[in-house]
Structures are given as structure tokens and as C-alpha cells.
Amino acid sequence: MTALKFALVLVALVTFVAGQLWFKRAMEASQQFDFGGAFARRFIPGLVSMTVSFFLTLGLLQHLDLSYLYPFQGLSVIMICVLGALLLKERLTLQLIIGSFLISLGVVLVSLS
């Protein structure tokens, strides 16, 4: 895999994680039936970020096996648990840390083979 392809895989990963965080914040706003400003301000950036990630992934799929490329997104598990605690103030339990670490490790193993 060339350095360019690897960099694009990373960009696809970061935009995916950012999109998830925006979506969660948008749905928090929707619980307060605030579908105007607060929802749109979070949902639209999330959608843009996810769309960038989607088309990058599609382009990379033309050149890499699905079962090789897709698992890179598994690294997002740890990123999301940590950022969820930091930015969304969600609870980070020991079980969640161990479980997420195993999931990430498993996903990396899947992607290496």
C-alpha cells in the first residue's frame, strides 16, 4: 500500500469519528425537541464529515479488498470511547475500556491478514 493510500485511509477514519460525535450531539439536541438551530448546527457538519468519509472509502474500495480496508475503521472504537468521555461527558467504565481495546485489537488483526 502506498503512503498516499494509507493517508487517505486515515482521513476517512478521522472524518468518520468526527461525524459520529456530531451525530450524537445532534440527537441530544433532538431529545429536547430542538430541531432548529442546535440540531442543524450539529447534524449538517456530521453529515458533511460522513459524506467525505463515505466517498473516500468508496474510492479506496476500488483498489483494496473490502475485508482489508474496512477494519481500519475499528481503530475508531478507542477514539470514540475516549472522545465520548472527554467531549460528551459519557461514562468510561473499566469494562468499556477493556472491551473496546479487545475490539480494536481484533479489528486490526482482521485487517492485517
Added chain:
Amino acid sequence: MAVFRWLANPWLQIALTAIIVTASELFLKLGARATASLTTPFWAWGISGLASAWTWLGIVFVILSLVSWLYVLRHIPLSIAFPLSNVVHVLVPLSCWFFLGETISLRRWCGIALVLTGLIIVAAPLARIEEKL
């Protein structure tokens, strides 16, 4: 009516999201495979993939999965729902093997087992809470 009660359960929606995502990935791969020979500028953006109907079917499933996922996020913390949604990393290689004929090496089987172990560790305390309720 029982079906609607099931659909309304955000925990079962996580499983539904994972199944829809797996289907979308397979469709997108079929679309990408059908158009891989088309060379265009900005190939990395995958625009040429839109020439295949499989890609469009994949996009429909991506949108469906987004709706299902937003419903999950409305009810469950992201840092719990997201690790659980990673069951797709078990479903995708298995369905690639089953439907697309891609091979699964011993190392990949080990990875699948590790993901499953992690999922059980994340889900076990939640199952206990649900029992109490």
C-alpha cells in the same frame, strides 16, 4: 405489533443497524468491483463507482443504516452503542467469505474471535442492568 415493539427497542436497533451496514458494504464492494477498470481523475473519490447500480443500492442501504443509527444514538450513549455496532467487523468478513468468496486466514479468524470477546465484555454489564429493570 410485536415487530414494532422490537423495532422500538434501541438495543435491537443496534443489531439491525449492523445488518444493514453489512449489506451496504457488500453492495458497495460489488459496485466498486464492477467499476474498478474505469480510470478517472480524482479516482480516490470513487465517483466512477456511481456508474454501477450496486453502488446506488449500497447508498440506499447506507441512508437506511443512518436512520436506524440516529435512533440508537437518541437513546444510548455513543461510547456504548459504537463499540457494540462493531459487530459489523465480524459480520463483514464472514459475509465476504460467504457471498464474495474472499478468504479468511487463521489470523483473521483470531481477530474475529477477539472482536467477539470484546463485544461480550462491553455487553455483559448492560445485560445485567436490563435484567434488573
